[in-house]
Amino acid sequence: MTLKGWVIYNGHLPGPKFKDFAEWIREAGEKQGTDIAIIPNDHLLSFHAENGPTILQKEKTNFPDFVLYSDKDIPLARTIETMGIPVFNSSHSIELSDNKIETYQRLAAHHLPIPRTMVAPKVFSGSLQAETFLSVPEFFTFPFVVKEAFGSFGEQVYLVHTEEELQQKLLDISNRPFILQEFIETSYGRDLRLNVVGDQVVAAMERTSDNDFRANVSAGGIMKPHTPTAQEKELAIQATKAIGADFAGVDLLFGKDGYPIICEINSNAHIRNIFDCTGINVADYIVSYVLNQVNRGKK
Template structure:
């Protein structure tokens, strides 16, 4: 029997239903799973780590020191440290996807935008999630207000880091980099709607249409809704290509409608939640792990 670790940051509520879902899915494929929590960015900060070496580790947070430590022991880490670092960096990830031929909205760094950017556009923090600190900018006043909000968020994240919370960076320099604004092309044809596609291994594991009639943001955490729709073949192929280009084994890919029957990858998440999933994501994940490890299902 293969044994693995499911590792979360210590800020995760202990009553999280996902713990049981992951354990049950692992058992269906003959795997044993233990849930652990880390308290800081140090590799030695994993409280209650077992004496045995796991066959695999599922990282449900950003702790590069810890994930690299396990990789150095020859342990399979999902997702790999390098792929998680890449996907956390929205600007760099956009560059990598574009270079691989994956369609993405145009993006500019703040320095590149000094020469001027055409309104409207999206402004977001380089590190962020759940639709937080994402702004639709239509004029200079909104631009200045969004930049000020980014500066305030940086101060908040630095205060969090001083208390040992490393969700948005493990050093002050990384926090500052993560709070650097990124300007992204606004795809008006996808205002308030996108398709979230979950990828496990080389398969689409689930998908939903996310929509919000009151906002340009479709995120469920930001007040959006969701419903089932047939997944267009081009959406599936685009999501798979994005996960492959980013090196992710497990991914949540957010697809924008480009207005011409195709899709552009807004973002790709290596630590994607799945409350709105159209299928059993933990089961799909462990099925993919079982295949990858050569086990029979």
């Protein structure tokens, strides 16, 4: 019997960029003889009552054998898991990846190389004062990175050079959760993106920017294919496993002497840029890995 899948994406994000992944997954499924339907998250409503959790569907179909989750709607993913349907990536790994505070906590617990990171205390209203951090002897020297817990495309990542800049940033961030982080200056405008699927690095690129410390392509970074070292590959795989993801786009920074340092793990990495850069279609690897896992009944 052939397996049937769903790929769930967020129905309320602007532009085609967010549906891209879902379409590539559906096509990869077609090539591999599996029907994968594309479904926006808001066509599926988590419903809970005494007879258990379920999903109310807009277009009623049979529940699938597996779900590929291209969204960050954690409660929906969790309901689907509770119904016994395997979800890739798991809701827990997406949650850890989405929240940079939880990501670094997990990586540090695994003793993996990360920039030294301090988590800002929670505030309910107003904002913290620069003084909270500057009086700590372990504090980093300027410049250092301020990073919001939730963000992408480099848009919520800042480099602060002075106490005044820090104070202004704290005001801008207000009561949103954030971290302060050592600036890896050997990686200024330069990083690596490794795409991990299962136990394998399937594609890699280097990104460089001439005019910004952030190397994100959406922030102006230029891509070039990269052949990862054994150490880089190992680290990207360990990082992916540390958050319990089945596949991920892992960003690595260049430490001293090129020593790799984990920057972040994207459980919901877009795959068009890496395809444009390397010609490698990560969706093919993801679908074949997922079908393998489901067939083996591993999840």
